[in-house]
Amino acid sequence: MHSTAVAMATAIDAQRLWQRHMAMAEIGATPKGGVNRQAFSPEDGRARQLLISWAQALGFVVSIDDIANVFIRRPGSDANAAPILTGSHLDSQPTGGKFDGAYGVLAGFEALQAIHQAGVTTKRPLEVVVWSNEEGCRFQPGCMGSAVFTGKLQVHDLLAVTDKDSITVDAALQATLHCTAPLPRRSPGFPVAAYIEAHIEQGPILEATGTTIGVVTGIQGMHRYTVEVLGEEAHAGTAPLQTRKDALKAAAAMVGALEELMADDTDTVRFTIGRFEVSPGSPNTVPSRVFFTIDFRHPDQTVIDQLTSQIAPVCRTHARGCEVMVRQISAASPTHFAPAFIDTIRQHAAALALPHMDIFSGAGHDAMHLADVCPTGMIFVPCDKGVSHNEAEHARPDDLAAGARVLAACLVDLANR
Amino acid sequence: MHSTAVAMATAIDAQRLWQRHMAMAEIGATPKGGVNRQAFSPEDGRARQLLISWAQALGFVVSIDDIANVFIRRPGSDANAAPILTGSHLDSQPTGGKFDGAYGVLAGFEALQAIHQAGVTTKRPLEVVVWSNEEGCRFQPGCMGSAVFTGKLQVHDLLAVTDKDSITVDAALQATLHCTAPLPRRSPGFPVAAYIEAHIEQGPILEATGTTIGVVTGIQGMHRYTVEVLGEEAHAGTAPLQTRKDALKAAAAMVGALEELMADDTDTVRFTIGRFEVSPGSPNTVPSRVFFTIDFRHPDQTVIDQLTSQIAPVCRTHARGCEVMVRQISAASPTHFAPAFIDTIRQHAAALALPHMDIFSGAGHDAMHLADVCPTGMIFVPCDKGVSHNEAEHARPDDLAAGARVLAACLVDLANR
Numbered sequence: 005m006h007s008t009a010v011a012m013a014t015a016i017d018a019q020r021l022w023q024r025h026m027a028m029a030e031i032g033a034t035p036k037g038g039v040n041r042q043a044f045s046p047e048d049g050r051a052r053q054l055l056i057s058w059a060q061a062l063g064f065v066v067s068i069d070d071i072a073n074v075f076i077r078r079p080g081s082d083a084n085a086a087p088i089l090t091g092s093h094l095d096s097q098p099t100g101g102k103f104d105g106a107y108g109v110l111a112g113f114e115a116l117q118a119i120h121q122a123g124v125t126t127k128r129p130l131e132v133v134v135w136s137n138e139e140g141c142r143f144q145p146g147c148m149g150s151a152v153f154t155g156k157l158q159v160h161d162l163l164a165v166t167d168k169d170s171i172t173v174d175a176a177l178q179a180t181l182h183c184t185a186p187l188p189r190r191s192p193g194f195p196v197a198a199y200i201e202a203h204i205e206q207g208p209i210l211e212a213t214g215t216t217i218g219v220v221t222g223i224q225g226m227h228r229y230t231v232e233v234l235g236e237e238a239h240a241g242t243a244p245l246q247t248r249k250d251a252l253k254a255a256a257a258m259v260g261a262l263e264e265l266m267a268d269d270t271d272t273v274r275f276t277i278g279r280f281e282v283s284p285g286s287p288n289t290v291p292s293r294v295f296f297t298i299d300f301r302h303p304d305q306t307v308i309d310q311l312t313s314q315i316a317p318v319c320r321t322h323a324r325g326c327e328v329m330v331r332q333i334s335a336a337s338p339t340h341f342a343p344a345f346i347d348t349i350r351q352h353a354a355a356l357a358l359p360h361m362d363i364f365s366g367a368g369h370d371a372m373h374l375a376d377v378c379p380t381g382m383i384f385v386p387c388d389k390g391v392s393h394n395e396a397e398h399a400r401p402d403d404l405a406a407g408a409r410v411l412a413a414c415l416v417d418l419a420n421r
Numbered sequence: 422m423h424s425t426a427v428a429m430a431t432a433i434d435a436q437r438l439w440q441r442h443m444a445m446a447e448i449g450a451t452p453k454g455g456v457n458r459q460a461f462s463p464e465d466g467r468a469r470q471l472l473i474s475w476a477q478a479l480g481f482v483v484s485i486d487d488i489a490n491v492f493i494r495r496p497g498s499d500a501n502a503a504p505i506l507t508g509s510h511l512d513s514q515p516t517g518g519k520f521d522g523a524y525g526v527l528a529g530f531e532a533l534q535a536i537h538q539a540g541v542t543t544k545r546p547l548e549v550v551v552w553s554n555e556e557g558c559r560f561q562p563g564c565m566g567s568a569v570f571t572g573k574l575q576v577h578d579l580l581a582v583t584d585k586d587s588i589t590v591d592a593a594l595q596a597t598l599h600c601t602a603p604l605p606r607r608s609p610g611f612p613v614a615a616y617i618e619a620h621i622e623q624g625p626i627l628e629a630t631g632t633t634i635g636v637v638t639g640i641q642g643m644h645r646y647t648v649e650v651l652g653e654e655a656h657a658g659t660a661p662l663q664t665r666k667d668a669l670k671a672a673a674a675m676v677g678a679l680e681e682l683m684a685d686d687t688d689t690v691r692f693t694i695g696r697f698e699v700s701p702g703s704p705n706t707v708p709s710r711v712f713f714t715i716d717f718r719h720p721d722q723t724v725i726d727q728l729t730s731q732i733a734p735v736c737r738t739h740a741r742g743c744e745v746m747v748r749q750i751s752a753a754s755p756t757h758f759a760p761a762f763i764d765t766i767r768q769h770a771a772a773l774a775l776p777h778m779d780i781f782s783g784a785g786h787d788a789m790h791l792a793d794v795c796p797t798g799m800i801f802v803p804c805d806k807g808v809s810h811n812e813a814e815h816a817r818p819d820d821l822a823a824g825a826r827v828l829a830a831c832l833v834d835l836a837n838r
Contacts, residue, residue, distance in 0.1 A: 140704060226658065259669070260673055288514075288810065366659035
């Protein structure tokens with residue numbers, strides 16, 4: 005096991021890995037150095053095309069499933085063995101960075117190429133996966149591809165979901181499938197022996213502690229809600245304030261009250277209202293509708309249950325005569341990866357003499373869905389100041405390469421068990 | 422004077438006036454029975470085309486100025502006399518009603534046709550005007566056409582103003598001018614002997630008191646502001662709340678604090694936040710930018726000065742580490758129409774035996790700009806429950822006709838002085 009790890013450390017090409025990040029970041033590049041490559045957009049399609057072209061040039065077999073998850077396969081010696089899966093996502097936030105998601109895909113692909121070119125045979129096949137719509141910013145819920153793969157969602161139940169321009173998942177997904185055609189089509193959800201995902205930390209801990217490898221022990225729980233507030237349009241100059249049903253003022257009061265509910269001296273609660281849309285949006289008309297999202301996260305299920313049960317009552321308390329509809333969009337419990345899997349990653353990081361530490365993930369990842377169907381783990385690498393979901397997101401080439409080395413070693417190890 | 426008023430009462434065709442409202446309301450019709458005919462949109466252009474076609478069919482001369490205000494002229498016996506102007510606007514809110522603005526244009530046109538077909542000669546010319554962009558919902562400020570006409574704004578200073586899709590006034594205005602070509606082009610701001618505007622009340626008073634004609638004595642003062650809040654994007658799952666610069670939570674706190682500032686037991690203050698935009702608008706990214714508008718109105722200049730001076734300080738107090746920019750977009754003092762003009766309208770309403778009362782306008786109108794350059798007055802008619810800036814806005818055909826009768830009588834009277 006240790007000799008394989010060392011072999012992989014040598015085979016990983018840090019410069020090639022970095023250049024692929026830069027090439028990928030040109031697709032959907034924003035003026036401030038980030039990327040806008042939202043799920044099932046033309047940019048998302050072009051990112052897939054680029055990766056597929058690299059894979060096909062190396063002779064790997066590429067396939068796609070009904071939710072457009074892409075799989076790049078290197079066969080194992082046992083044709084009947086379930087594969088070891090690694091990867092992440094290529095979609096981004098509207099003002100996202102170059103590394104969130106892309107790193108897990110490109111590190112997986114670099115590991116696949118390194119293993120392939122080192123002539124290492126594995127018993128199990130290795131597959132690099134691109135999960136569709138991890139971010140969930142354009143179409144909710146996020147982690148859509150991995151949720152479908154693991155049977156938690158069905159494609160046909162998602163087709164009617166729309167983005168803010170009323171484009172359906174159906175239309176956008178078909179366009180994405182079309183732009184990657186022709187590829188062999190697989191049914192979602194084939195058996196997987198293990199899943200391992202590399203990712204930038206998206207938080208400040210590794211950098212602050214001078215640690216290169218974060219051995220991820222789990223992912224905090226996450227709940228998503230939408231709140232719709234329906235009031236009544238009126239003329240800004242004539243309608244008395246006391247008779248108005250002002251959806252904006254009601255929604256603003258809800259935001260304030262939810263902040264009080266979520267107040268937390270330990271600063272562990274994560275409470276975000278990221279999307280907040282006001283209609284009709286005219287300066288001299290009282291708004292009749294506000295739609296907003298709530299993203300709530302915490303590592304402790306008890307706290308999650310206690311606080312989230314108050315969200316709807318708090319919103320209704322501040323309705324001020326408006327109708328209020330609170331809907332739960334998703335509810336993921338905290339994930340705890342298996343100790344044996346955590347050990348495997350820790351041992352390979354140690355064998356490569358890389359500074360490493362256990363770390364809990366604040367961000368959600370596709371790995372949380374995979375953890376329900378197979379042994380799963382994650383490898384984190386540092387990012388500058390912990391900045392992510394921001395065009396300024398940055399990571400260092402040698403840290404990215406270090407993570408890919410640990411990943412490659414783990415893949416060979418897992419695929420030979 | 423009284424015989425003319427009676428003649429005009431007979432000549433006004435209530436059914437024709439109503440049918441023209443219905444025909445106009447088909448342009449930009451919304452599913453809920455309102456109209457979406459925002460300034461300088463294709464729908465605004467088609468509304469102008471329809472009116473122009475009616476005017477040209479009756480042989481009236483139509484002209485247009487550089488901000489696309491349209492003028493329909495019936496000559497007087499004195500070729501050198503300044504005209505009496507009447508009209509309003511054809512643009513609407515995104516979810517507006519059939520009568521706001523359109524009534525003043527169509528009542529003016531009905532009066533012009535009635536006077537013309539009754540064979541009444543006037544000394545001064547009569548002109549019906551369509552003011553551009555009264556609503557100010559797409560492009561700010563509103564009352565743009567009348568502000569340019571009265572020299573308060575210059576066209577070249579407005580061309581770079583954009584709507585939320587980044588379309589400029591320049592582009593939209595050119596498209597509007599193009600769709601009405603070829604018309605004789607006039608320079609904005611020719612001399613006017615008097616201006617009189619008919620409008621639905623947009624408030625509940627006339628209906629509640631069983632009054633047909635509101636003799637408008639003035640218009641409350643109106644200030645408009647924009648507030649831009651700049652924070653910092655961050656990941657919803659990882660960024661600790663205490664280190665965030667969350668533009669949405671800051672802006673929501675500003676809304677709450679502004680509500681406290683504007684609290685008013687007499688319910689006279691009108692304070693509206695109608696447009697409120699949040700970027701980047703992703704559920705799992707901390708918002709980095711909020712842009713919102715403040716519409717503030719009051720009949721008393723002292724109160725206006727006192728409250729509006731607090732707007733920027735209150736916003737800054739709740740910035741929470743974000744940058745805050747408060748900009749004043751417009752500041753109109755309360756308008757008081759001349760007593761003699763008010764008398765003229767009152768006398769014609771009385772001569773026609775129509776129930777009438779003095780009324781102060783809560784809504785802003787192009788008349789407030791005209792009042793600075795010539796004798797000006799307004800005639801209100803009731804609308805159902807005072808509902809306006811709402812697709813449900815409604816007015817009764819006989820009330821609309823009554824207002825047009827008073828308007829026609831006033832026009833003949835004023836044009837013969």
